[in-house]
Amino acid sequence: MTEPLRPLALATLAIAATLAVYAAARVVQRRTGSVLLHPVLVAIVTLILALRGMGIGYAEYQRGGRLLGFWLGPAVVALGLPLYRQMEEIGRRRRAVLLSLLAGSAVGVVTATGTALLFGASSQVVRSLASRSVTTPIAMAISARVGGLPPLSAAVVILSGILGAVAGPPLLRVMDIRSRTAWGIAMGASAHGVGTARAAEEGDTEAASSGLAIGIMGVFTAVMAPLVIWALAELEWIGPMVFASG
């Protein structure tokens, strides 16, 4: 192979490997039907093990990876379509939904950063956890903005999603939550995409409310996380922002 073609070949290979591993991970989940085997999680772990096994660094993988990653931005913009549709659908409950999610967003940022601080987390980890209660692509974008580590935020969001989807419904039953909208937005706000998939098993109202919660939580938390992180830095409970070189 001639030298100039090498980077191009590596980039293509990285994209092809990502697609193949992700497709295989989806098949595994469909076959086993397990929420715990989330395809993104399985794909990430498999790719990390493979790259380490072959002695390939992340920077080299990212020559192709970033071409896929670029489309996350447009995918977040695309969420504006379901957001618009569900805002129309929710009708007169809109005010209640906005208030509940405003409270949820504040509680999400404060409990995540507060608990992390109590358990002695480093500043970088606290910054990465601030965006925990929103869907993965938005969490990564917020994380980058507040000086967190976007990959760590992504992993935390997916784990929270699995936890919320499994433990959420029994907890909501114990709390005697009868409103279908309340059920749906609580699942969407706390368990994001995985929670919405679980909500879709309950019914259309639950699914639509859950999807709406994802969009609104994203917007509220995008404002809330930088404010809380700024306050924590002013109080000197966390260190100043460190700019990563990569």
Next chain:
Amino acid sequence: MSASAHPPTRVRSLLRFAAGLAVIVALMFVGDAITAAARLPLPGSVVGMLLLAAALRMRWISPALVQPAAEMLIRNMALLFVPAGVGLMLYLPLLRREWVPIVAASVASTFAVLVVVAWTQQRLERDD
């Protein structure tokens, strides 16, 4: 009747897909430009999402135009964050050191959000 006057449906749907995708990507760059100019700490893509929802509500854009591209992006969103997630390999020592606060914060915050949102919403609906 010539084929060019009535392009086959497949060509038309491909054009619509491309047009919708162009609108979405353009809104992302507009969002980035707004956050940069106003020095907002928000991600540009979140501003782009709000702009898309607003443009649909104002009837500046029809839902049918962006629907094919938007649905394709949303359906495959999980795949798109795999490469970034692989970046965890750079932070394995950090994970080993700080997995306790990370797990504790995730569990506490997931349940706190679930309880607060469900309770507040059911309460507010009763008052309506």
